[in-house]
Amino acid sequence: MSNKLVPTALAAAFLLTACAGGEEPKTPPIAINEDPYPSTYVRYPGVPTVIRHATVFDGEGRQINDGTVVIADGVVKAVGGPELPTPAGAQEINGAGKWVTPGIIDVHSHLGDYPSPGVSSLSDGNEATSPVRPEVWAEHSVWPQDPGFSRALVNGGVTTMQILPGSANLFGGRSVVLKNVPARTTQGMKFPGAPYGLKMACGENPKRVYGSKGNMPQTRMGNIALTRQTWIKAQAYKRDWDKYEKEGGKMPDRDLAMDTLKGVLDGKILVQNHCYRADEMAIMMDMAKEFGYRVTAFHHAVEAYKIADLLRENDVCAVMWADWYGFKMESYDAIKENIPFVHNAGACAIVHSDDPNYIQRLNQEAAKALADGVRAGIPNLSEGVAWEWLSRNPAKALGILEKTGTLTPGKMADVVMWNGDPFSDYSRPERVWIDGALMYDANDPKRRPVSDFELGQPGQGDTK
Amino acid sequence: MIRRLTAALLLGVAAPLAAQTFVITGATVALGDGSAPIPNGQVVIRDGRVVAAGDIRMKLPADTQVIDATGKWVTPGIVAGFSRLGLAEVDLTASEEGGGGKSDTSGAADDSTSSGPFNAAIDVVPAINPLDTTIAVNRADGVTRALVAPNAGKNIFAGQGAVIDTGADMEPITAARKFQFVELGETGAGNAGGSRASAHIMFRNALREAAELRRYAPGIAASSGRTPDERERPVVQNPNESRVYSADARRSQDVLLTRFDAAALVPVLQGRQYLFVHVERASDIVQVLGLKRDFPALKIVLVGASEGWMVADRIAKAGIPVIASAVNDLPASFEQIAATQSNVGRMKNAGVHVSIGMIDDNDTRNLFMERQYAGNLVGLQKIPGATGVSWGEALAMITSRPAEAIGMGGEIGSLAAGRRADLVIWSGDPLEGTSGAEQVYIDGVRQPLDDHQTRLRDRYRYLERRDLPEAYRH
Numbered sequence: 001m002s003n004k005l006v007p008t009a010l011a012a013a014f015l016l017t018a019c020a021g022g023e024e025p026k027t028p029p030i031a032i033n034e035d036p037y038p039s040t041y042v043r044y045p046g047v048p049t050v051i052r053h054a055t056v057f058d059g060e061g062r063q064i065n066d067g068t069v070v071i072a073d074g075v076v077k078a079v080g081g082p083e084l085p086t087p088a089g090a091q092e093i094n095g096a097g098k099w100v101t102p103g104i105i106d107v108h109s110h111l112g113d114y115p116s117p118g119v120s121s122l123s124d125g126n127e128a129t130s131p132v133r134p135e136v137w138a139e140h141s142v143w144p145q146d147p148g149f150s151r152a153l154v155n156g157g158v159t160t161m162q163i164l165p166g167s168a169n170l171f172g173g174r175s176v177v178l179k180n181v182p183a184r185t186t187q188g189m190k191f192p193g194a195p196y197g198l199k200m201a202c203g204e205n206p207k208r209v210y211g212s213k214g215n216m217p218q219t220r221m222g223n224i225a226l227t228r229q230t231w232i233k234a235q236a237y238k239r240d241w242d243k244y245e246k247e248g249g250k251m252p253d254r255d256l257a258m259d260t261l262k263g264v265l266d267g268k269i270l271v272q273n274h275c276y277r278a279d280e281m282a283i284m285m286d287m288a289k290e291f292g293y294r295v296t297a298f299h300h301a302v303e304a305y306k307i308a309d310l311l312r313e314n315d316v317c318a319v320m321w322a323d324w325y326g327f328k329m330e331s332y333d334a335i336k337e338n339i340p341f342v343h344n345a346g347a348c349a350i351v352h353s354d355d356p357n358y359i360q361r362l363n364q365e366a367a368k369a370l371a372d373g374v375r376a377g378i379p380n381l382s383e384g385v386a387w388e389w390l391s392r393n394p395a396k397a398l399g400i401l402e403k404t405g406t407l408t409p410g411k412m413a414d415v416v417m418w419n420g421d422p423f424s425d426y427s428r429p430e431r432v433w434i435d436g437a438l439m440y441d442a443n444d445p446k447r448r449p450v451s452d453f454e455l456g457q458p459g460q461g462d463t464k
Numbered sequence: 465m466i467r468r469l470t471a472a473l474l475l476g477v478a479a480p481l482a483a484q485t486f487v488i489t490g491a492t493v494a495l496g497d498g499s500a501p502i503p504n505g506q507v508v509i510r511d512g513r514v515v516a517a518g519d520i521r522m523k524l525p526a527d528t529q530v531i532d533a534t535g536k537w538v539t540p541g542i543v544a545g546f547s548r549l550g551l552a553e554v555d556l557t558a559s560e561e562g563g564g565g566k567s568d569t570s571g572a573a574d575d576s577t578s579s580g581p582f583n584a585a586i587d588v589v590p591a592i593n594p595l596d597t598t599i600a601v602n603r604a605d606g607v608t609r610a611l612v613a614p615n616a617g618k619n620i621f622a623g624q625g626a627v628i629d630t631g632a633d634m635e636p637i638t639a640a641r642k643f644q645f646v647e648l649g650e651t652g653a654g655n656a657g658g659s660r661a662s663a664h665i666m667f668r669n670a671l672r673e674a675a676e677l678r679r680y681a682p683g684i685a686a687s688s689g690r691t692p693d694e695r696e697r698p699v700v701q702n703p704n705e706s707r708v709y710s711a712d713a714r715r716s717q718d719v720l721l722t723r724f725d726a727a728a729l730v731p732v733l734q735g736r737q738y739l740f741v742h743v744e745r746a747s748d749i750v751q752v753l754g755l756k757r758d759f760p761a762l763k764i765v766l767v768g769a770s771e772g773w774m775v776a777d778r779i780a781k782a783g784i785p786v787i788a789s790a791v792n793d794l795p796a797s798f799e800q801i802a803a804t805q806s807n808v809g810r811m812k813n814a815g816v817h818v819s820i821g822m823i824d825d826n827d828t829r830n831l832f833m834e835r836q837y838a839g840n841l842v843g844l845q846k847i848p849g850a851t852g853v854s855w856g857e858a859l860a861m862i863t864s865r866p867a868e869a870i871g872m873g874g875e876i877g878s879l880a881a882g883r884r885a886d887l888v889i890w891s892g893d894p895l896e897g898t899s900g901a902e903q904v905y906i907d908g909v910r911q912p913l914d915d916h917q918t919r920l921r922d923r924y925r926y927l928e929r930r931d932l933p934e935a936y937r938h
Contacts, residue, residue, distance in 0.1 A: 116794040116795050116796050117795050117796060117797050117798055117800075117801075118796055118797060119797070119798075147794060147795055148794055151793055151794060155793070155805075305921075305924050306924050306927075307927075308927060309927050323830075323832070324826075324830070325601065325829065325917065326553070326554055326597060326598065326601075326829055327554070327555055327826070327828075327829065328554060328555075329554055332554060332916075333916075333920055334917065335917045335918075335920045335921045335924075336917060336921070337921050341921075341924065341925070345927065356794055356796075357791070357792075357794065357825075360791075360793075361836075361840070364836060364840075364897055367896075367897055367898050368836075368897040368898060370898070371897070371898035371899070371900065372900075375891075375900055376921060376925065377925075419846055419847075420843075420846070423898065424839075424843075424896060424898075425836050425839030425840055425842070425843060425895060425896050425897055426839060426840075426842055426843035426846070426895075426896075427843060428843060428844075428846070428847055442847055442848055443848055445849060453795070454795065454801075457795075457801050457802070458746070458771070458774060458801055458802035459801065459802035459803070459804055462802070462804050462806070462849070463804065463805075463806060463847055463848070463849040463850040464793040464794075464803075464804050464805060
């Protein structure tokens with residue numbers, strides 16, 4: 001516990017204790033280090049670059065034909081038409097026939113905690129030993145050598161991912177947001193400044209995992225009761241700590257699980273709630289009101305279309321597949337228009353993968369959803385608008401929209417140049433920049449990550 | 465063939481076009497045989513069969529119905545090369561996702577037999593439910609036929625697979641007991657007690673028992689004379705239905721298989737039934753090719769073959785077709801370390817007969833993904849260092865190639881004259897996921913395209929509160 005204390009706080013505490021006077025003074029509060037495993041990510045060097053004559057989706061809904069994108073110093077410098085000047089010393093890329101977009105952000109991935117190869121030795125996504133495990137952190141499971149990261153980059157154009165714990169538990173633990181830049185450590189991939197998420201789960205999984213062991217929860221009402229009971233504990237914990245942080249005195253016992261839940265109640269940790277059914281999402285939104293927190297996003301949200309208006313009113317994102325259906329009872333009512341219907345209701349729609357294969361084709365998943373929406377008569381849909389489902393809205397759901405997710409000057413230069421319209425099954429990333437550094441170039445076999453696991457194996461460095 | 469819609473399905477559905485002569489005009493026509501699409505082509509259908517298709521202009525009877533498909537595309541219906549379609553309404557168990565236990569929705573899932581006494585004798589036919597929502601959903605996306613395999617339960621042999629259609633009627637079976645499915649890779653090793661060596665010796669022993677049964681039971685080899693208790697005997701409709709033959713055949717003491725399981729392998733041994741072998745690893749593929757030397761009559765089809773590109777020349781030389789996963793590129797297991805999306809293209813270029821299947825990839829329900837995967841293989845042609853396939857070949861891999869792999873290329877999978885009239889009118893290029901199936905025909909009969917999903921879509925298109933609850937919108 002003490003190794004979580006900030007050294008300066010320790011020193012201050014010592015000084016104040018030493019000069020205590022006559023009246024029994026309250027020990028001033030000691031600040032807890034909320035970031036003991038900080039990001040050590042440092043962007044790689046890039047070359048000032050101007051892409052010209054490309055079709056640009058800026059992620060804010062706009063499509064620019066014959067567009068120009070300027071990146072330098074790790075950030076987007078300018079986005080516009082052919083009139084934009086080329087800064088001195090910048091390299092020019094002819095983007096004619098290419099598309100340029102913000103990098104795709106997958107808010108629901110298990111790369112690293114359910115990596116390839118899918119052997120149990122490496123499967124570290126579910127701490128299925130208790131339905132309440134907010135104390136576990138996904139970053140302590142993530143194996144940065146998962147070869148899946150490279151596939152998501154080169155085939156999927158994915159530049160940022162949220163890695164989540166699994167859904168066996170009502171409280172599955174903290175998520176971690178990663179830049180898709182290989183590193184020796186997971187901390188080396190951590191997105192600087194991204195808030196933590198808390199994985200919660202409704203529905204079939206928690207009740208079945210524990211019900212089958214004869215433990216609570218065995219039912220959906222058991223799910224809700226245990227979740228509420230846990231929030232009650234968290235509120236009490238928060239009260240004790242708020243008082244301590246204000247008044248000092250005896251430090252309350254620390255509890256890692258409650259630390260995470262307190263972070264949610266403090267608004268510092270975003271709730272990422274696995275929830276399929278409309279009725280359960282409605283309950284979870286009311287639960288958030290009952291205990292004073294927000295649900296940031298419902299993940300899988302197969303029935304989001306049934307309550308798209310409620311999602312809009314509560315400002316909760318729905319994280320969805322284009323057409324997965326029926327693989328379990330709570331996905332039985334999936335429809336192919338879920339994403340466009342949620343979008344059309346004015347709510348925040350997001351395309352996600354939850355899968356190491358689908359993460360390589362999120363653009364195609366969005367394309368199908370867009371086409372299904374158009375066929376269903378949803379107005380004002382376009383490819384430019386649909387790109388919001390792939391980068392802007394995901395960035396919003398991860399609390400990093402100020403930093404990435406759109407091609408807005410000043411934001412991180414997380415950029416993909418596609419070899420054709422990314423809403424086509426025939427198109428692939430040609431180049432991918434992350435923080436302005438070229439991390440993938442289809443024309444340069446050396447600009448392609450190969451994980452330690454794949455070195456010296458058959459097919460090493462192959463186009464995958 | 466005239467198809468009958470069930471009464472339930474007829475309700476609220478436009479009456480199907482009766483099988484008759486009709487012509488589709490103005491569309492871009494792709495034949496499914498590997499050739500490039502033909503602009504402004506025609507397809508002529510009579511009595512449920514293709515008369516002619518492509519760049520043709522035929523004199524047609526005056527009462528021929530004309531379907532103007534200008535601006536659309538027409539292809540053969542998609543043939544899912546490897547699937548478990550129709551075997552499960554709801555499959556994945558919640559606990560599989562979360563870790564542990566078995567599902568209680570298994571009553572609606574018949575794709576796997578985890579604790580029954582039989583293996584090779586299992587036949588998917590009685591388990592196929594043509595009214596599964598999965599069939600309707602895939603029909604609505606242009607999948608008209610599927611090769612349906614059982615899952616291996618606790619033996620290397622999974623049982624016998626069938627070819628089905630996705631028509632809205634109660635006769636789903638196109639060809640029963642078309643192939644036996646066996647696992648000889650990681651799954652096979654596990655089911656054989658823990659090693660590939662055990663899986664191979666189990667396989668050889670099973671064929672030995674089949675051979676022995678055949679020797680002692682002439683009824684299996686060829687149906688023979690009557691016996692006094694003839695009326696008690698089942699009637700043999702199909703020579704591959706070995707389970708109904710001579711129950712009194714003698715067997716040696718040294719047997720592991722039940723009589724039914726051994727009998728089911730007789731047609732495999734004789735080459736009357738295809739043998740689908742699921743392996744992924746290059747060395748496993750080489751071992752399977754070796755089986756063909758020892759048992760020359762086997763009609764092997766490789767399933768999976770993620771590392772096939774490494775031994776593609778050997779597969780080609782053996783003349784063994786492959787039904788592959790299209791876009792597997794992860795070392796998802798140690799038998800797929802060299803997986804790459806170029807696998808299909810490289811095997812094809814080496815001369816292997818390749819088609820696409822959904823091997824353990826949402827195989828009970830997402831068969832509609834095959835055309836997206838096929839499009840991805842076309843896209844690979846633009847990637848330096850990758851090997852893709854041409855558009856025509858990519859379409860063939862999800863239509864005629866899987867049919868050819870089981871000797872049914874003359875019946876389904878293309879728009880060549882005489883084929884069953886399974887065809888789809890698409891809103892655009894069918895290898896783009898953005899294109900939708902607008903009309904689907906099976907055996908020349910127009911199919912309904914609405915399903916559970918489209919009804920939900922229509923119910924919840926507008927959320928404003930009305931005079932009655934949503935449940936009254938139907």
